[in-house]
Amino acid sequence: MGKETTIANDQSIVFMGTPEFAVEILKSLYEDGVTIKSVITAPDKPAGRGRKINQSAVKVYALENGLKIMQPSNLKEEVFISELSNLKADLFVVVAFRMLPDVVWTIPPKGTINLHASLLPNYRGAAPINWAIINGEKETGVTTFFIEKEIDTGKIIDQESIPIGKDENVGMLYSRLMKLGSEVMLKTVGNIFNNTIEAIAQDNFISSDQNPAPKIFKQDCRINFNQHARAVHNFCRGLSPYPTSWIKLSDNTNKSVKTMKIFNSRVTSIAVDEKNDIRKGENGILFPCKDYYLEVDEIQPEGKRKMNFKDFLAGNSIKNLVLKDN
Numbered sequence: 001m002g003k004e005t006t007i008a009n010d011q012s013i014v015f016m017g018t019p020e021f022a023v024e025i026l027k028s029l030y031e032d033g034v035t036i037k038s039v040i041t042a043p044d045k046p047a048g049r050g051r052k053i054n055q056s057a058v059k060v061y062a063l064e065n066g067l068k069i070m071q072p073s074n075l076k077e078e079v080f081i082s083e084l085s086n087l088k089a090d091l092f093v094v095v096a097f098r099m100l101p102d103v104v105w106t107i108p109p110k111g112t113i114n115l116h117a118s119l120l121p122n123y124r125g126a127a128p129i130n131w132a133i134i135n136g137e138k139e140t141g142v143t144t145f146f147i148e149k150e151i152d153t154g155k156i157i158d159q160e161s162i163p164i165g166k167d168e169n170v171g172m173l174y175s176r177l178m179k180l181g182s183e184v185m186l187k188t189v190g191n192i193f194n195n196t197i198e199a200i201a202q203d204n205f206i207s208s209d210q211n212p213a214p215k216i217f218k219q220d221c222r223i224n225f226n227q228h229a230r231a232v233h234n235f236c237r238g239l240s241p242y243p244t245s246w247i248k249l250s251d252n253t254n255k256s257v258k259t260m261k262i263f264n265s266r267v268t269s270i271a272v273d274e275k276n277d278i279r280k281g282e283n284g285i286l287f288p289c290k291d292y293y294l295e296v297d298e299i300q301p302e303g304k305r306k307m308n309f310k311d312f313l314a315g316n317s318i319k320n321l322v323l324k325d326n
Contacts, residue, residue, distance in 0.1 A: 011090040011193045014108070016040040020057045021178050022095040025115060028182035029093070030065060034189060037087040038068040040097070076101050091192060093185065094147065105147045110192055112147040115185050117177045118213065119143060119159055121202040124152035125213035129170055129177060134238030135211060136230070139163050140173070142181045144188040146199055155199035158188050167266070169237040221245050225323065229267045229289040236265040236294075244300075247287075248324035249278075257324060263306060264298040280318045284309050287323070 012035035015026050030036060039062040047054040062069050072080040085107055092112035105112035118128035120143040132140040141161035148154035160180055164173060191197045223245050225232060239245040244261040270293040279286040284297035300306040
């Protein structure tokens with residue numbers, strides 16, 4: 001059982017989420033004693049070469065703590081809607097789940113709320129953490145808001161910001177936002193249950209520097225070195241460790257082409273000269289950008305394990321490596 005709650009315990013929620021990010025928020029609510037009528041998560045699916053059935057991180061946590069679980073494949077299915085309505089939950093809490101149809105998010109009397117990993121209305125969309133780093137933002141945060149028909153556009157309940165480190169990657173920032181999100185969501189649910197919120201329309205926040213955060217696909221992750229080194233570095237760290245930036249290298253005969261993922265990069269003070277060649281540095285492989293060299297020390301050639309640059313160069317001559325543009 002959870003500890004003694006700081007939230008009114010005569011009210012209840014249904015929690016909806018799937019990945020690890022959502023688990024931290026679910027855990028904070030459960031451990032604070034919030035009554036959770038059910039946890040809704042993605043259906044199990046086969047994954048990997050062995051096609052082993054994979055359960056979502058949220059389902060694993062719910063099972064470990066004896067929480068009721070629902071895994072609908074169709075969110076509009078009548079049986080599911082009926083069962084959801086019969087739970088009589090006061091509030092639905094959504095974190096990293098699917099887009100909900102009106103028939104679902106309009107059920108609870110206190111509404112349906114979401115947690116988004118950005119300072120809305122900036123970075124609406126599927127990949128806010130990635131895009132904030134790619135665009136070189138110095139701060140980001142989390143926002144709780146009421147779900148409405150258009151995605152990520154509902155009235156804002158609460159927001160908290162944190163700085164982004166100059167060399168911080170997505171994995172590092174993800175962990176910090178997950179922790180911050182659990183604190184803000186707990187506060188939000190408490191305020192809703194105690195009727196002490198004042199939600200504000202996002203129109204009051206919109207400014208000229210609003211950026212989108214669309215889903216990122218593999219083809220979007222190819223590095224363009226014809227940019228300043230800082231921009232390339234931001235791109236790499238904004239995709240590390242997932243979905244990961246990548247390049248194509250060939251030998252100077254153009255016969256062997258290798259696709260490689262880039263995990264760790266640094267901007268150097270080494271200016272690019274007219275040779276514009278790939279070099280071996282003291283702490284990594286040096287790739288020429290528009291102004292300075294970018295140093296990369298952790299890579300993964302296609303079909304192989306992630307490795308240190310020294311391990312890669314043990315079997316590949318730096319003199320023969322050429323960047324492929326297509």
